[in-house]
Structure formats: C-alpha cells, structure tokens
Amino acid sequence: MSSSPNDVFVGQLGPTTTEEQLRETFSVVGNIKNIRLIVDKDTGRLKGYAFVEYTNVDSVNAAIRLLDK
Numbered sequence: 001m002s003s004s005p006n007d008v009f010v011g012q013l014g015p016t017t018t019e020e021q022l023r024e025t026f027s028v029v030g031n032i033k034n035i036r037l038i039v040d041k042d043t044g045r046l047k048g049y050a051f052v053e054y055t056n057v058d059s060v061n062a063a064i065r066l067l068d069k
Helices: 019-029 057-067
Strands: 007-010 032-039 046-054
Touching: 007 019, 007 057, 019 032, 019 046, 019 057, 046 057
Parallel strands: none
Antiparallel strands: 007 046, 032 046
C-alpha cells in the first residue's frame, strides 16, 4: 500500500464507518479522488483507519487544518 502527497490519514474510525460517511465529512474541504478504508485481510473487518485522497494538495492542507480533532 503506497500513499501519495494528496492522501490524508484518518484514524480512530469506528467499526461501522462507511465510505459514504467519510466522503460526506471530508468533501467539505475539496474534491475527493479516492477513499481507502483499510480492512483486515483475514476477517474483513475495518482496522480503524483509512486514507482520503484529494485531487490537490491544497485540499489536503485544508483537511488537516480544519478536520484534525
């Protein structure tokens, strides 16, 4: 798994977090290119983190500034 400069790491996700929920939350700061929810390969359960990839680095910086809690 590789990450790009346009990726934002999102941690402490609940086990029922959906891509739609992440898209709704993170789209307020810019256009999202891709969302990768990380799952355990053996169980298929969420590992509690994801990567949100934006179309540009300005959106990454805005997400970090505004959504980092």
